[in-house]
Amino acid sequence: MSAQQRRLQEQMLKMGYQPGKKSLFQLKPISHSRQFQTLPDIPITQRVEVTPQGASKLQKIVNTYRASNANIRITCKRTSIQRMSIKEQIKNYVKYQSSVQLDGLDALRNLIKNGDTLSLNINKASNIEFFVGSLSDGHGLFGDQISSLITQFYLEELKKLFDSIPILQLSLTLKDNLKKIYQQIEQKLIEQTLYDYRLSGASLLSLIIVNNIIYCSNLGDSKAAYFYKSEQLNDNPKQIRKFVQKNLNQIHDTNSEKEVERIIKRGGKIDQALFKGQKEGSLKIWVPKLNYPGIKITRCFGNLIGKSIGVLAEPDVLEFKIPKSGYLLIASTGLWEKLDLLVIDKILDSNYPPQSWADVDKTIKQLGNETKKFWDPDGQGSVDISLSLVYISLEK
Numbered sequence: 250m251s252a253q254q255r256r257l258q259e260q261m262l263k264m265g266y267q268p269g270k271k272s273l274f275q276l277k278p279i280s281h282s283r284q285f286q287t288l289p290d291i292p293i294t295q296r297v298e299v300t301p302q303g304a305s306k307l308q309k310i311v312n313t314y315r316a317s318n319a320n321i322r323i324t325c326k327r328t329s330i331q332r333m334s335i336k337e338q339i340k341n342y343v344k345y346q347s348s349v350q351l352d353g354l355d356a357l358r359n360l361i362k363n364g365d366t367l368s369l370n371i372n373k374a375s376n377i378e379f380f381v382g383s384l385s386d387g388h389g390l391f392g393d394q395i396s397s398l399i400t401q402f403y404l405e406e407l408k409k410l411f412d413s414i415p416i417l418q419l420s421l422t423l424k425d426n427l428k429k430i431y432q433q434i435e436q437k438l439i440e441q442t443l444y445d446y447r448l449s450g451a452s453l454l455s456l457i458i459v460n461n462i463i464y465c466s467n468l469g470d471s472k473a474a475y476f477y478k479s480e481q482l483n484d485n486p487k488q489i490r491k492f493v494q495k496n497l498n499q500i501h502d503t504n505s506e507k508e509v510e511r512i513i514k515r516g517g518k519i520d521q522a523l524f525k526g527q528k529e530g531s532l533k534i535w536v537p538k539l540n541y542p543g544i545k546i547t548r549c550f551g552n553l554i555g556k557s558i559g560v561l562a563e564p565d566v567l568e569f570k571i572p573k574s575g576y577l578l579i580a581s582t583g584l585w586e587k588l589d590l591l592v593i594d595k596i597l598d599s600n601y602p603p604q605s606w607a608d609v610d611k612t613i614k615q616l617g618n619e620t621k622k623f624w625d626p627d628g629q630g631s632v633d634i635s636l637s638l639v640y641i642s643l644e645k
Contacts, residue, residue: 341371341378342461342571345609345640349617353583353633354625363633364393365581366400366451374411377419380458381407382637384471386581388544389449389552395438396451399550402437403453406430419459424566427455427466431550435562438551448542450551453564454498456579461571461643466564467498468548470582476597477575491594492575499565501548502582503532508547515559534558574602574643576612580636584616587623603640613638 346369353361366385371378383403387396410426431453438446452469465473476492501508509519518535521528522543533543534555542555549555550562576597596615600608616636624631 341380341458342641342643343371343380343458343639344642345603345606346382346637347606347609347613348635348637349613350636351583351617351621351634353631361633363635364396365633365635366396367635367637368400368404369637369639370404372408372411374408377411377459379411380639381455382458382577382579382639383453383455384579384581384635384637385451385453386469386471386635387449387451388546388549389542391444391446391449392451394444395446395449395551396453398441398444399434399438399451399453402434403430403455406433407457420462423457423459423464424568427457427464427566428564431466431468431562431564435550446551447553450544450549450555452501452546452549454579456497456577458577458641463497463569463571463577464566465497465569466566468501468550468562468564469546470500470502471580472500472582472585473497473577473579475569475571475575475577476594477571477573478601479573489591491598494590495569497567497569500582501565502545503534503547505547511561512547512559515557517558534560571641571643574641576601577639577641578616578636579639580616581632581634583624583632583634584620584636588616588620592619602642609638609640 348367348369350363350365350367352363355361364387368383370381372381383400385396385400387393414422452471454467454471454473456473457464474497475495479493503509503519512519512534518537519532520535522530522533531545533545535543536554536558542552544555548561552560596612600612603609613636620634
């Protein structure tokens with residue numbers, strides 16, 4: 250301190266001024282066209298809990314301020330604030346992927362062309378790299394076209410969402426936004442004039458992988474499950490299964506008591522179809538005294554007749570944190586109804602962990618071929634089957 254500064258300080262003390270304490274935080278200037286205020290650095294071990302009511306206030310602060318370190322973001326997932334590296338946030342863990350679609354046969358041995366729409370993509374938006382896998386199974390006269398159309402709508406709306414949503418809000422709002430996207434798809438289907446959707450529609454199972462989180466949204470009877478190996482399985486010699494299986498969605502069909510109750514309350518009827526005067530096949534949904542819509546699924550896009558007796562276009566959305574490297578299996582109902590879980594385990598284990606794309610291709614073909622063996626044992630035909638296999642490696 251110079252002599253001049255010392256005299257100035259003494260004079261201020263005589264006048265009653267107290268020297269202010271020096272801030273513990275050093276603010277760094279930000280070169281940006283828009284003026285930002287800067288928050289002080291938060292120690293990486295510090296964790297601040299907030300109430301749900303304070304979450305909205307917190308979001309306003311996050312939108313106004315930016316962390317002084319350009320490589321650090323402040324996220325507010327659920328009710329906490331913590332620092333997270335951007336590189337960690339957008340890391341893509343999907344290593345290998347493959348798909349197979351199998352045609353079906355009718356009772357007269359005529360080929361039924363697979364009409365499912367299957368899509369696997371790794372996308373980039375707003376500096377986020379994310380994986381999207383979707384499976385849409387159509388029904389009715391225009392089922393194939395509608396399944397393709399809603400998949401197109403879905404991917405378009407999802408790209409818009411990821412382009413517009415800030416990284417900080419992703420984990421907080423994605424589940425709600427997925428439900429809104431499904432509502433928008435249903436509205437777009439109603440507004441289009443190309444295909445009659447009164448007795449035609451489609452299911453949609455979608456899985457989004459961001460970092461090590463899977464967001465699964467579903468309408469219909471397709472199913473996704475995650476298979477990974479646990480140390481407890483290896484330590485228990487009596488354990489039959491080779492993998493821990495985590496089912497990622499509920500099935501919306503006439504085997505669900507909750508779904509059936511809703512249909513009956515809305516005036517629908519659950520019964521088998523009549524064939525040559527005899528009832529046969531699985532339970533389906535009908536308008537009383539009428540021979541339609543005759544579908545097994547209780548939630549779908551389209552099918553206006555079904556909507557009148559309780560069929561919904563409201564998805565279930567599940568968030569799943571991936572615990573270990575493993576396989577994500579996405580398949581239509583044809584696989585899950587016929588293929589034993591122990592057989593699935595055995596096939597997955599034969600190429601685990603996969604060393605190349607060829608290993609995953611081989612595994613998915615084995616699953617498809619094994620499923621075909623269990624169809625058409627009595628000459629009544631077989632359904633078309635679509636399945637995808639994704640290997641997720643958490644190794645850095």
